[in-house]
Amino acid sequence: MIEVEKLNDRDLVAAAVEDAKRYGADLADAFFSKNHELVIEVRNGEVENLKVARESGIGIRLIKEGRLGFAYTSDLGLDSIRETVRAALANARIGSPDLNNVFPAPPEAYPEMELEDRRLQEIPLEEKIRLAQEIEKSGRGYDGRVRITEQASYQEAQYHVTIANSLGILASYRGSLCGGYASLVAGDDGDQQTGFGLYFTRKFDELDPEAIGREAAFKAVRMLGARRLETRRTAVVFDPYVVTNFLGLIASALSADAVQKGRSLFAGRVGQRVAAEGVTVIDDGTLPKGLMSSPFDGEGVPSQRTFLIKKGTLQGFLHNSYTGAREGVSSTGNAARSSYKSPPEVGTTNFYLAPGEKDPRDIIKNTESGLYLTEVMGMHTANPVSGDFSVGAAGIWIERGELTIPVRGMVIAGNILELLENIDLIGNDLRFFIGTGAPTIRVSGLTVSGQ
Amino acid sequence: MLSKADLEEILQVARRGGDFAEIFIEDKRSTKIGCEDRKIERVITGHEQGAGIRVIRGENTAYGYTNVLKKEELLKLAERVGKAARENPVETIPLVRRESPVKLPVKRRPEEEGIEEKAELVRAAEEAARSVDDKLVRQVTVGYGDVTQRVTIANTDGVYVEDERIRSRLSVNAVAAEGQVIQTGYESAGGTQGLELFDEEKPVDLGRRAARRALLMLNARRAPAGRMPVVLAGEAGGTMIHEACGHGLEADLAQKGLSVYANRQGEQVASELVTVVDDGTLQGKFGTLRFDDEGNPAQRTVLIEGGILRGYMYDRITASREGAGLTGNGRRESFQHRPIPRMTNTYLAPGDASPDEIIRETRAGLLVRRMGGGQVNTTNGDFVFEVTEGYLIQDGEATVPVRGATLTGNGPEVLKQIDMIGRDFGFSIGICGKDGQGVPVSDAQPTIRIPELIVGGILEEEGDCDDRG
Incomplete structure (x- = not known):
């Protein structure tokens, strides 16, 4: 057996594709990924948990007589790769034949991008530990009532992706990201509330640990004394993080796969108004500084920018090669693989609601009464097919344009289409949480259940 | 393959950095089959292996993992993970092989069954769902999955365990549409069993139940909004108990002061009718284990008895911190994660109503x-939990179906209020997420009544005109 270390990633994927052809596949692709991970969790000034890791593997996808099969392995020996190719072929035998199972041909070029902070590896561990400690220190020092650190951490990842297919694609990229996270608990009179802060970026130098800690502390303290209000229908101002939670729901309905399979509430509505005038939703795999930016997607198709909703009108959907072939359109470069262990599905890259012009403070000032929604709970229970959602809610009550008392233990419910239609103010404060971004928005009316 | 002597050597190197060292080696083979649009679309088989090394010194844990399972690589990792500390002279570590009192016989091992047999289960569920109403049922998604996970766990306390965990699972999601209304119905079954699971949990029944629920929801009204009495049927599954008190009784959260149940052992925290148990030894259930992921035997742990808090769920670190006995709840998603206290099969015990x-x-x-x-x-x-099938109760009778509601309450408040507990019992399965790790669990409960919960529906004056589009 040839040793792993002796084959580089390009040789590996090429060997996998060659094997697949030799064993009778009509088309094949191989996706290799290798990751390094570092997590430092600090509590009460000490490193409580430290994690260092490396992982690599290869996923092999092939088509035989229109049928698709996929197999993966973390064992990169040539024997193991051969066994994986044979498993993928056996799997293809029971797949249903579908002429839309196609792979992309090599493009003319891939966009150039700088995704890696090469310095990251050289920064000593101690400096990264110090950063996590500073996050905690600034949070705990923000207010005497900030009593418990649930988590204060520094995290980084370095990744390397290589893809090859039997039509001639052979490409790779490297990237890195790093960031900090804090979740802190404030306590007062037996009441305990949590708040979080996070920031991820590609460049270590852009991290501001104090801001992360302060944000978590500020959010925890402002929720102290929160209570439940009476059930009512009211205006709701969503903070950017909560908006990104709802964007996840919209993203799955904007996938062509969902549309073609009758699971999307946007099906058949291209060209129609589906949201308020000011709503523009974009997926952009080339976004400078975007943490989900990459030169190509999980099939080797170049990344691009795609308008999904423009000024309230539905423009189109996200495609991979399969959904594109099914409709006779091109892939939008949205074949996403969560790791070498999964075949490419339709997914988002940097997905965001475009900012408007309002200062978020003015949005609150212009709200006579309503809920400033800062936390939702149980978002995964919302139904992406019907668009119905009913989720736990907490935030601050707005009265005469001012933030007043904190509220919690309530539920907001509605339908995502109705919500999009009723967005009447959009902030200028676009903020990304890893791959999803949004500004503050206001929705004119939603049912908020409580007492 | 790594011998016992190799493991002892690796542990010895790692232990130099702390008071305790552990290695967790995993070899996992899995199969997934996905069907949608009447087509078998995804057929995936995978093989993944790796090892995680953990070194604990005082209150600090270092963890590292790799998927290169070679002795030299693991020795290097052991050194890296252990190096945070001073050199500790370490005597040899004699490993003693452990057996678990929990037996989990598997009749039809997934590895030995053909992929065609598995695809047949998927097709059966899909056809059954379609045949409930071929016109209104617009889409059916069926997912089959099996996992055979072999683990070796060894630590410097001398624990040495080799175990194999087999799990199978089938889920059906049906989409029904009429006019502008589109609704879904979901059913799933899973257990620590091989394909014999589906002799009992018939794919055809799962398919039919999912489709019927989607159809029922087409005619459902939006749930009402506000505070009201709620009856949770036994067949509803155990999500409520999992959320309302299960997580809060995990010792890591309690010890950090992150739980409303912290420092309340021996206190009345729930109605006298309430007994809550976590039991990793239940035959064939989704959260069942022979050993947890630290190599300790699974067991039955009474958490709340007659409303009194009896104990918490522990992993090794949290148990030793307060001198408590191990409960077999140290679990992890894979070799990529350190173990933390997790539930297994958690239930609210039946009463007599x-x-x-x-x-x-x-x-x-x-x-x-x-x-x-x-x-x-x-x-x-x-806490919140989702209602996927609900009805209004009017004058003591279940009447019109309602949809789209999440219920919310506060754990300790709700547990104190429970005023009726039935003699029936029903399970549900899930992948429970905590600290970025997902582990299989099951939850169960009898029919119970909670006098007051907040129902997150839609206010009446909006009517259900939005239902009809």
Whole structure:
């Protein structure tokens, strides 16, 4: 057996594709990924948990007589790769034949991008530990009532992706990201509330640990004394993080796969108004500084920018090669693989609601009464097919344009289409949480259940 | 393959950096089959291996993993993970092989069954769902999955365990549409069993139940909004108990002061009717284990008895911190994660009321016949769970179906209020997420009544005109 270390990633994927052809596949692709991970969790000034890791593997996808099969392995020996190719072929035998199972041909070029902070590896561990400690220190020092650190951490990842297919694609990229996270608990009179802060970026130098800690502390303290209000229908101002939670729901309905399979509430509505005038939703795999930016997607198709909703009108959907072939359109470069262990599905890259012009403070000032929604709970229970959602809610009550008392233990419910239609103010404060971004928005009316 | 002597050597190197060292080696083979649009689309088989090394010194844990399972690589990793500390002279570590009292016989091992057999289960569920109403059922998604996970766990306490965990699972999601209304119905079954699981949990029944629920929801009204009595049927599954108190009784959260149940052992935290148990030894259930992921035997742990808090769920670190006995709850998603206290199969024990009587004695409220997912903020005790099949109760009878509701309450408040407990019992399965790790669990409960929960529906004056588009 040839040793792993002796084959580089390009040789590996090429060997996998060659094997697949030799064993009778009509088309094949191989996706290799290798990751390094570092997590430092600090509590009460000490490193409580430290994690260092490396992982690599290869996923092999092939088509035989229109049928698709996929197999993966973390064992990169040539024997193991051969066994994986044979498993993928056996799997293809029971797949249903579908002429839309196609792979992309090599493009003319891939966009150039700088995704890696090469310095990251050289920064000593101690400096990264110090950063996590500073996050905690600034949070705990923000207010005497900030009593418990649930988590204060520094995290980084370095990744390397290589893809090859039997039509001639052979490409790779490297990237890195790093960031900090804090979740802190404030306590007062037996009441305990949590708040979080996070920031991820590609460049270590852009991290501001104090801001992360302060944000978590500020959010925890402002929720102290929160209570439940009476059930009512009211205006709701969503903070950017909560908006990104709802964007996840919209993203799955904007996938062509969902549309073609009758699971999307946007099906058949291209060209129609589906949201308020000011709503523009974009997926952009080339976004400078975007943490989900990459030169190509999980099939080797170049990344691009795609308008999904423009000024309230539905423009189109996200495609991979399969959904594109099914409709006779091109892939939008949205074949996403969560790791070498999964075949490419339709997914988002940097997905965001475009900012408007309002200062978020003015949005609150212009709200006579309503809920400033800062936390939702149980978002995964919302139904992406019907668009119905009913989720736990907490935030601050707005009265005469001012933030007043904190509220919690309530539920907001509605339908995502109705919500999009009723967005009447959009902030200028676009903020990304890893791959999803949004500004503050206001929705004119939603049912908020409580007492 | 790594011998016992190799493991001893690796542990010895790692242990130099701390008071305790452990290695967790995993070899996992899995199969997934996905069907949608009447087509078998995804057929995936995978093989993954790796090892995680953990070194604990005082209150600090270092963890590292790799998927290169070679002795030299693991020695290097052991050194890296252990190096945070001073050199500790270490005597040899004699490993003694452990057996678990929990036996989990598997009749039809997934590895030995053909992929065609598995595809047949998927097709059966898909056809059954379609045949309920070929016109209104617009889409059916079926997912099959099996996992055979072989683990070797060894640590410097001398624990040495080799175990194999087999799990199978089938889920059906049906989409029904009529006019502008589109609704879904979901059913799933899973267990620590091989394909014999599906002799009992027939794919055809899962398919039919999912489709029927989607159809029922087409005619459902939006749930009402506000505070009201809620009856949770036994068949609804155990999500509520998992969220309302399960997470809060995990010792790591309690010890950090992140749980409303912290420092309350021996206190009345729930109604006298309430007994809550976590039991990793239940035959064939989704959260069942022979050993947890630290190599300790699974067991039955009484958490709340007659309303009194008896104990918490522990892993090694949390148990030793307070001198408590191990409960077999140290679990991890894979070699990529350190173990933390997790639930296995968690249930609210049955009482003696008749389920029908509980509904009859409720004048007005909501009957929940199926729960979906949920979430809890353990720090303040607020939790939510989703209702996927619900009915209004009017004059002691379940009447019109309602949809789209999440219920919310506060754990300790709700547990104190429970005033009726039935003699029936029903399970649901799920992948429970905590600290970025997902582990298989099951939850169960009898029919119970909670006099007051907040139902997150839509206010009446909007009517259900939006239902019809």
